Amino acid sequence: MSLPPPDPEGRRPKTVTAGRVGVYAFLVISAAFFLIPLWVMLMTSLKPMEEIRLGNIFSLPKLWTIDPWISAWSGACTGLECHGISVGFMNSVQILIPSVILSIAIGAVTGYALSFWRVKGANVMFGCLLLGAFIPYQVFIYPLVRLFAATGLYNSLLCVVVVHVIFGLPLMTLLFRNFYQGIPIDLFKAARVDGGSFWSIFLNVILPMSAPIIIVATILQVTGIWNDFLFGVAFAGRENLPMTVQLNNIVNSMQGERRYNVDMAATLLTALVPLAVYFLSGRWFVRGIAAGAVKG
Amino acid sequence: MNGVNVKDVSVAFGALKVIDGLSLDIAEGEFIVLLGPSGCGKSTLLNAIAGLLDVEEGKILIGGRNVTWEEPKDRSIAMVFQSYALYPRMSVRQNMSFGLKMAKTPRADIETRVTRAAEMLQITHLLDRRPDQLSGGQRQRVAIGRALVRDAAVFLFDEPLSNLDAQLRNELRLEIKRLHMELGSTTMIYVTHDQIEAMTLADRIAVMKDREIQQLGAPDELYHRPANLFVAGFVGSPKMNFLEGRIAAGASGLMFENDTVSLSLPDDVCAAPPAPGQAVTLGVRPEHIALDGGTWDGFRVDIVEPLGADALVWARRDRTSIQLRVTTDEPVKVGTPVALAPDPRRANLFDTETGRRL
Ligand SMILES: Nc1ncnc2c1ncn2[C@@H]1O[C@H](COP(=O)(O)OP(=O)(O)OP(=O)(O)O)[C@@H](O)[C@H]1O
Ligand SMILES: [Mg+2]
Secondary structure, eight states, rough: OOOOOOOOSSSSOOOHHHHHHHHHHHHHHHHHOOOOHHHHHHHEEESHHHHHHHOOOSSOOSSSHHHHHHHHHHHHBBBTTOOTHHHHHHHHHHHHHHHHHHHHHHHHHHHHHHHHOTTHHHHHHHHHHHHHHHHHHHHHHHHHHHHHHHHTOOOHHHHHHHHHHHHHHHHHHHHHHHHHHHHOOHHHHHHHHHOHHHHHHHHIIIIIGGGHHHHHHHHHHHHHHOOOOOHHHHSSSSOOOOOOHHHHHHTOSSSOOOOOHHHHHHHHHHHHHHHHHHHHHHHHHHHHHHHHHHHO | OOOOOEEEEEEETTTEEEEEEEEEEEEEOOOOEOOOOOSSSSEEEEHHHHSSOSSSEEEEETTEEHHHHHSSGGEEEEETTTTTOOOOOOHHHHHHHHHHTTTTTTTTHHHHHHHHHHHHHTTTGTSSSGGSSSSSHHHHHHHHHHHHHHTTTTEEESTTTTTOOHHHHHHHHHHHHHHHHHOOOOOEEESSSSSSHHHHHOSSEEEEEETEEEEEEEHHHHSSOSHHHHHHSSSSOOOEEEEEEEEEEOOOSSSESSSSOEEEEOGSSSSOOOTOOOEEEEOGGGGGOOOSSSSSSEEEEEEEEOOSSEEEEEEEEEEEEEEEEOOOOOOTTTTOOOEEEEEEOOOOOEETTTOOOO
């Protein structure tokens, strides 16, 4: 005779189900999948070349060294010049800051106009923007190069910033529009009755409510623009090549022996900004993606 | 001159005409309630008056001035919304002064007006809070305060009390009524679903349905002399009883009859005497039928709903079910046979075909 089940009382006992085990297994495997390469890169960047030649790519360095990092930052050669990747870093920052600020500012205003003001042909315009968000960039490059060459802007900081702003606009507008669709229209009506104009309503009422979406937009734009390679190569000109392009030039530089530790250090340095953004804002980032997915 | 004149106004969303050639003249200082089923265009009309929606045709005059093409801010209106619509990132004080700031009112002037409005609505202690730190009732007070500081000629309310619980609703309803009396010459247009709000607040009620105003009149008039079957059924709770039948032929005087009941009516029940045999609908309000001692016999008490002060009783005979409001101290027992006594002077006759009052 078996005992009757106990009367349920208090906290429910925790049970381990097969589904839960499966979920965790999946999470662990995918985390490992992304973490192992990172580990290998980090270890390699901290070893001298002699140790690397031995081949134990997973092992901790026997002799720790940060020389590869210093070399990558300020000494590595791209072709004939040997200033490391620091030049690219400054260029990337110079491209990043105006591009992020401008694309978000313009995206917010267009998203606001499309959501609240009965702009003539708003739907058509929105459709075009959507389309713009999905057409591969490569299609536009050649015409744009010709266009900029004709205006004399080609191969300048301004040129690459303008390109980033233009191509960031569809996504930014979409993001802000979706966010603003969630704001009750009555709020806008009240502001209109109170005598707010296009700009005063935006600045006084709508913008102060936009902090969450501005954070999301900043994360998307910072990582996107920092990681860009194509526009940098095509539009920035030799003086303003961003860090990603510089990295490529260092890694693919054909002179002398291949210094894997320097390459790895340079790569990690380049990835530092997006990595920092992800780590500092993980929660917001997920929230933004979710908001976009649910409402979009 | 704070009157509002809506002249032949049509409003459309794309191909859908929501309001069609509607006219409404509202006198200065009048309290007009727009009443009607959901989706009949009440909010649309209010938004059109406010200038938040463009009209397709017709014109709108406020204080005798044609404002059809003017911006909302230039119409001398203030508006209160069901959802409060307070600016979430501003304090109560900033919420109330936003409109004045936009109008470039001197700061000292803003200060006095906000203080005065806050005192009128007893929200002085809330001035430095943010909207999310307020209860629903307090939020709506602030929203009314925000309208108040504008010194508008016309107040527009779109179901301002619908999100509040019953008690707060009563309280704020009274507040709005008091406000209207204090402001004197300010015109108010008020949208609601709530019968009690409509009856208690309105100088005149406009009942809307099907893109049109069905009847416009004082609450009393709507209640006692509804212009058609829709208004008769819509105004008053519990609903008016409707009995389909005809005008009896050959009787002396006016007489309603159907297979179950008949009722002889005084001549002044209808404006124009209907022809004998005409299909008509008799409407009698539940409170105008006595439970017993009348000529409508063969009924039995079916359901009793005690409400405290009085009780609602359903009496039934075959397929005819009639609702009455009974004020007696003795409880009414289900199953009791009764002979209902409708008050013929309070009866309403409608043409069954057109639904119009006869
Ligand atoms: N922006 C819009 N686009 C298209 N149709 C609309 C729009 N706003 C309202 N309508 C339609 O217009 C009609 C009237 O809407 P309105 O909001 O004026 O109704 P209402 O009387 O205020 O209803 P409720 O009592 O539910 O608030 C409805 O049929 C509605 O579907
Ligand atoms: Mg409405």
